[in-house]
Amino acid sequence: MDMHTVVVGTSGTTAEDVVAVARHGARVELSATAVEALAAARLIVDALAAKPEPVYGVSTGFGALASRHISPELRAQLQRNIVRSHAAGMGPRVEREVVRALMFLRLKTVASGHTGVRPEVAQTMADLLNAGITPVVHEYGSLGCSGDLAPLSHCALALMGEGEAEGPDGTVRPAGELLAAHGIAPVELREKEGLALLNGTDGMLGMLVMALADLRNLYTSADITAALSLEALLGTDKVLAPELHAIRPHPGQGVSADNMLRVLAGSGLTGHHQDDAPRVQDAYSVRCAPQVNGAGRDTLDYAAVVAGRELASSVDNPVVLPDGRVESNGNFHGAPVAYVLDFLAIVAADLGSICERRTDRLLDKNRSHGLPPFLADDAGVDSGLMIAQYTQAALVSEMKRLAVPASADSIPSSAMQEDHVSMGWSAARKLRTAVDNLARIVAVELYAATRAVEIRAAEGLTPAPASQAAVDALRAAGAEGPGPDRFLAPDLAAADTFVREGRLVAAVEPVTGPLA
Numbered sequence: 411m412d413m414h415t416v417v418v419g420t421s422g423t424t425a426e427d428v429v430a431v432a433r434h435g436a437r438v439e440l441s442a443t444a445v446e447a448l449a450a451a452r453l454i455v456d457a458l459a460a461k462p463e464p465v466y467g468v469s470t471g472f473g474a475l476a477s478r479h480i481s482p483e484l485r486a487q488l489q490r491n492i493v494r495s496h497a498a499g500m501g502p503r504v505e506r507e508v509v510r511a512l513m514f515l516r517l518k519t520v521a522s523g524h525t526g527v528r529p530e531v532a533q534t535m536a537d538l539l540n541a542g543i544t545p546v547v548h549e550y551g552s553l554g555c556s557g558d559l560a561p562l563s564h565c566a567l568a569l570m571g572e573g574e575a576e577g578p579d580g581t582v583r584p585a586g587e588l589l590a591a592h593g594i595a596p597v598e599l600r601e602k603e604g605l606a607l608l609n610g611t612d613g614m615l616g617m618l619v620m621a622l623a624d625l626r627n628l629y630t631s632a633d634i635t636a637a638l639s640l641e642a643l644l645g646t647d648k649v650l651a652p653e654l655h656a657i658r659p660h661p662g663q664g665v666s667a668d669n670m671l672r673v674l675a676g677s678g679l680t681g682h683h684q685d686d687a688p689r690v691q692d693a694y695s696v697r698c699a700p701q702v703n704g705a706g707r708d709t710l711d712y713a714a715v716v717a718g719r720e721l722a723s724s725v726d727n728p729v730v731l732p733d734g735r736v737e738s739n740g741n742f743h744g745a746p747v748a749y750v751l752d753f754l755a756i757v758a759a760d761l762g763s764i765c766e767r768r769t770d771r772l773l774d775k776n777r778s779h780g781l782p783p784f785l786a787d788d789a790g791v792d793s794g795l796m797i798a799q800y801t802q803a804a805l806v807s808e809m810k811r812l813a814v815p816a817s818a819d820s821i822p823s824s825a826m827q828e829d830h831v832s833m834g835w836s837a838a839r840k841l842r843t844a845v846d847n848l849a850r851i852v853a854v855e856l857y858a859a860t861r862a863v864e865i866r867a868a869e870g871l872t873p874a875p876a877s878q879a880a881v882d883a884l885r886a887a888g889a890e891g892p893g894p895d896r897f898l899a900p901d902l903a904a905a906d907t908f909v910r911e912g913r914l915v916a917a918v919e920p921v922t923g924p925l926a
Contacts, residue, residue: 415439416514418521418536420447422722423514425714428619431539432511438536440521440529447523448532451730455526458736459485459601466738467605467728468526489604490570496563496608497573499548504561506576508842509544511616512558513565515721516607522724525606526736531597534569541592542578543568545585547613553823554744554834556727558613561835566607571596602728610725614747617838618717621754622710624845627912628852629707630925632761633666634914635855636699637673638877639768642862644779645692646681647674655700662707665926667700672922678872679863693777695767702764706757713750720747744834748817751837758844759809762851766806769799769855772862785861785892792895795858798902802854805847812844853905856914860884864891876921883917884908 414434416427419441430436440448458465464479480488517535520527538545545568551560567573571586589596597603640647650671655664674680691697728738773795775783786794816837822829860881863873873881885891888904908914919925 417441418444418518420444420522422522423518425619425622425717425721428511428514428616428721429623431514432507432616432620435542438514438517438539440532440536444521444523444532445529448521448527448529451523451526452528454730454734454736455602465728465736468601468736485601486599489599489601492604492608493563493566493570493599494572496559497567499551499560499564501549504547504549505842506544507620508613508617509547509561509565510539511620512547512561512613513539513545515612515616516562516565516610518721519610519612519724519726520606524724524729524731525726526602526730527606528600528603531569531599531603531607534594534597537592537594538568538589541588541594543585543588543592543594544576546574546576546582549839552613552835553821553828554611554614554748554832554836555742555828555830557608557610557725557742557744558835559608561613562608562610566604569597569607570599606726609727609742611720611742611744611747611834612725614744614751614834614838615717615720617842618713618747618751618754619721621751621838621841621845622714622717624849624910625706625710625754625758627915628758628845628848628909629666629703629710629761630669631852631856631909631912631914632703632765633669633699633925634673634876634880634918635765635852635859636666636696636703636768637670637874638859638863638880639772639855640670640692640696640699641674641677641679641873641877642772642778642781642859642866643692643696643768644679644681644866645696647671647677648681649692649697650674650700658701660701660704660708662711663700663704665707666703669922669925670700672925673876673918674874675876675922677874677877679866679874693767693771695764695771699764699768702760706761709753709757713754716746716750744832745817748832748834748837751834751841752813752815752817755809755815755837755841755844756813758841758848759806759813762806762809762848765851765855766799766802769795769802769858772858773799778862781862781865785858785865787892787894794895795861795898798854798857798898801902802851805851809844809847809851812840812847816840849910850902850906853909854902856880856884856909857889857902857905860889861892868892876918879917879921880914883913887913 552558568585575585783789784794786792816833
């Protein structure tokens with residue numbers, strides 16, 4: 411558990427805080443101003459609950475049943491029932507980090523003072539996070555409107571001491587047992603509280619925030635592997651000159667070109683060894699790497715803007731406004747988040763595709779400018795990296811399927827009351843698979859490119875200092891260099907971990923300086 415503490419106030423949170431809580435177990439505390447805002451909003455809800463006039467979410471049913479006025483003696487049952495009935499997810503369990511992000515982001519909105527939830531309910535949410543209790547949430551159940559209903563319902567169910575949850579030791583037990591073991595009293599929900607715990611975009615937003623963190627690392631890693639491949643193919647680094655990218659001023663393009671240029675600084679391979687097979691230009695997958703990587707970087711920046719706006723939002727229906735009104739709204743619709751989740755799956759697929767094309771070029775003796783077939787030690791006796799590229803190609807093919815947008819679909823629900831939905835949760839789930847696949851694809855290119863650079867070095871050509879640092883660090887991580895065929899899966903797994911954990915970037919930055 412991270413000893414860092416995240417203080418939840420009334421005005422949103424940061425992406426860094428989401429990652430700290432979700433992945434690193436940072437503790438959560440409610441600020442004094444948040445507690446005051448919670449109490450003030452609750453007074454408004456209590457006053458409305460005491461009036462004879464029906465108020466949606468306070469004294470009525472929900473969704474298509476909103477026309478029924480609920481008498482006071484049934485309102486606690488109403489709040490329990492909405493949680494129980496909406497906790498209807500199915501399929502495999504969702505990852506612990508996703509559930510923690512979802513819980514934390516719901517707490518963030520609750521603490522804003524716009525939901526009408528009592529301070530003690532918010533404190534119990536924080537207590538569950540701090541105790542490492544993670545409700546069991548299932549893969550299927552959210553349409554992304556009204557928010558992530560089923561996933562959030564499973565979390566709310568655990569607050570009530572019902573359903574199942576995973577303890578800090580990883581064992582799944584009845585939630586009531588886990589709460590009791592940690593001295594946490596289950597909550598007794600009152601007017602509006604059940605609805606307020608369910609009605610948000612927290613799951614899809616949490617997955618967006620974590621995907622952005624992962625993709626930032628993978629895009630920098632892909633700049634490095636592109637530079638290594640260019641070097642191994644005896645390409646020219648002249649196409650990376652800043653003046654060329656200044657005349658097409660997409661910000662990400664210039665960043666990627668600069669990253670590649672810094673990795674290649676001091677190389678004895680680039681642009682000097684084309685006498686045997688002269689070429690005017692390198693292939694697109696080599697020459698246009700900054701343009702493709704950079705366009706993806708710009709897409710990440712746009713997605714981060716959307717995530718930042720969402721992190722600053724209070725998503726609930728109805729909401730408590732500062733002037734005391736409680737108003738219905740449509741802010742729970744996940745379209746803004748769903749669109750960028752799908753956009754990221756598209757650019758991730760294209761980045762994977764260009765990485766695979768460079769790998770294939772490194773292995774093809776007709777296009778690799780003197781490298782042995784498949785980078786094999788004794789071609790014919792050895793197959794080298796032939797099947798590693800097959801694996802990479804299979805991953806790329808799946809990435810293309812995952813790039814088909816979920817947000818272009820909508821399926822009506824709730825007796826046509828919810829007749830247009832975002833499918834943002836589905837977009838987020840497939841993006842997580844795409845990010846995992848992209849890490850593997852970049853790892854295969856890294857493994858092939860470092861082997862090719864070592865083969866060039868054995869011929870007397872000197873790689874760039876940053877390239878050599880990448881080779882040395884990867885070998886130290888357990889991915890072996892050129893030689894006769896061996897069991898290859900462990901080497902590829904080591905390369906995958908090396909990339910995924912950011913160790914490739916960390917290996918070259920002492921030479922290049924910080925890369926963007």
